[in-house]
Amino acid sequence: MAVNGIIEIHNLSFFRGKRAIFKDIDVSIAAGKITAIMGPSGTGKTTLLRLIGGQLQPHQGEVQLFGKNIAQLNRRQLNQLRSRMGVLFQSGALFTDLTVFENVAFPLREHTQLNDQQLHDRVLLKLEAVGLRGARELMPSHLSGGMARRVALARAVALEPEIILYDEPFSGQDPIAMAVLQRLIKDLNDEMQLTSVLVSHDIAEACAIADRVILLGEGRVLAHDTPEALQTSPDPAVRQFMHGEADGVIPFHFPAPPLAAELLCDNASVADKQGGLL
């Protein structure tokens, strides 16, 4: 099998309890591009990121990073691989007991032998890139949500990784912060020749910067194409998501027995359930 993408996922299945999050999916993510993974909430977008990062093990199939199957790596090799990859977590995940400076310095202290001066310069450059050089002595609790995410971004790129994973970078941000993050992601990708994978359900923001879009739904890959192609896709599920329509083929209901069956069941058991709730 030819390995062409920097991240290759083959025949992957993943279950939570009995519920299948992914059923036998194949994804290939090309190097040097921004790929957006989109889909309705609960389709396992974050789970997919965790699988790529090796924090979760697939129940079936394999995940390849830089051409290596991560399930076959030992701890040291996995950590080695992870140092070539940056992650921006949804909440930023800054270490609350360290200053902004120390947060950005953290991966450098762990993985490099830089002396104090080199470390200092490198951290300041990264902070400058996200416009927060002036905030280096602040604690994370004193930052706004958008600033925290920018610090986390500086930290994620501190080791100059080849891949960077973004988990919902736009959620809960005001329009300005969103635009700032968008530009940062785009610029970083172009300047550092990164491969960016971003998970999002903000269609407009993600499509504006993404080169490729992977649309997930119901445990499958619904589509994998350019944003423009998806906008005009005839597939009803793709159309529904891309245009934000409430009614369509993607079910609005959580899987449940037919309504009639539940409404017509004997009243005693319903009363029991309510009694239990109250």
Added chain:
Amino acid sequence: MHKRWIEISVGLMLVAGVVALLSLALQVSGGHLTRSADRYPIAALFENAAGLAPKAQVTLAGVTVGEVVAVVIDPQTLMAKVQMQINGEVNYLSIDSSASILTAGLLGEKYVGLTVGAEDEVLVAGDMIEDTQSALVLEELIGQFLLNLGDSN
């Protein structure tokens, strides 16, 4: 500055903990650990050792010189055999020393009082004190007193 304070306070806590442990060893338990190393055993046979228990004091002229380790029955004589540990520096108990079971106060604890005799030879580890005086049993004493009272009337 903050970090310095953390280090200093942790250091203080460690010192306080060690000091507390040392005081527990020296002041509270009276350094029993060091003394028990250098002791020698002797024993004595009593008609009656009522109320005498292990860890009771052994005194000489009112000064504690050791402690009772065990009180058992001697199967040959059917008397109470009291085994004691005497501090090593007390090496001048003559072989004709006597031992009696005494009471601290009217209702207090029982202890063993030693009295040194006249011989030059001294007791060594494993020796037996021959001359003993048994415990006073209060009930017997009162009984005797009442009997005497009846007689004199």
Added chain:
Amino acid sequence: MINLVAALGEQLLQRLALMGQALLMLLQSLKVLPGKHGIARLTQQLYVVGVQSLIIMLVSALFIGMVLGLQGYTLLSAYGSEQAVGQMVALTLVRELSPVVAALLFAGRAGSALTAEIGLMKATEQLASLEMFGVDPLHRIVAPRFLAGLICLPLLVAIFSLVGIYGGYIVAVDWLGVYSGSYWGNMQQAVDFGEDVVNGMIKALVFAFVVSWIALYQGYSCVPTSQGISTATTRTVVYSSLAILGFDFILTALMFGGA
């Protein structure tokens, strides 16, 4: 009926699996100790776990010692042996009350804080983020906290005993007029270092192990939501308290029961 047996078996397996997980977490975290900057991290945790628990320990110890002095005096004076109050206070504290009360306070003060802290780290993805930087959170976060608990509690127990004994002294000697010489003298007569003090310290060490382990495991395995963290924190205090009292009985029976 079969269903019931199956359900019970399932429950049992579930419990066993949880215990196994907790043990694995402990072993994993202890596999590699301090390392780079390890001492600084340990110091930080000694401060959080130990120094910050000191005030509550000192105040409780003083009052418990004073109450013991007062109760001991009234109880013993009925038999005319109030001079023995020193040994009563000291033995009660050293053998029993210091390790147990200090460990209960420790579970409430430091244990719950540890659970909440680690739970919050999990909820804010800090643990996941450490992992992605190739740093094992068990070594970095759990191990120094466990070690700090193991070091702190015995020290706190020793301090607790001493302060309690002085609390008893204040009441018995300064207030109720017991002769100072007999307070200390009787105490030194009765308290044996090897038997009483060391056994009390062994208890402290066992409790430190149990409380730290429970607190860290609850935090590490909690459901990363605000409700999950609060449940885990409550569990830490409840499980720790039960474990302390249970182990106390077992240890007391082993140490003092046979004599």
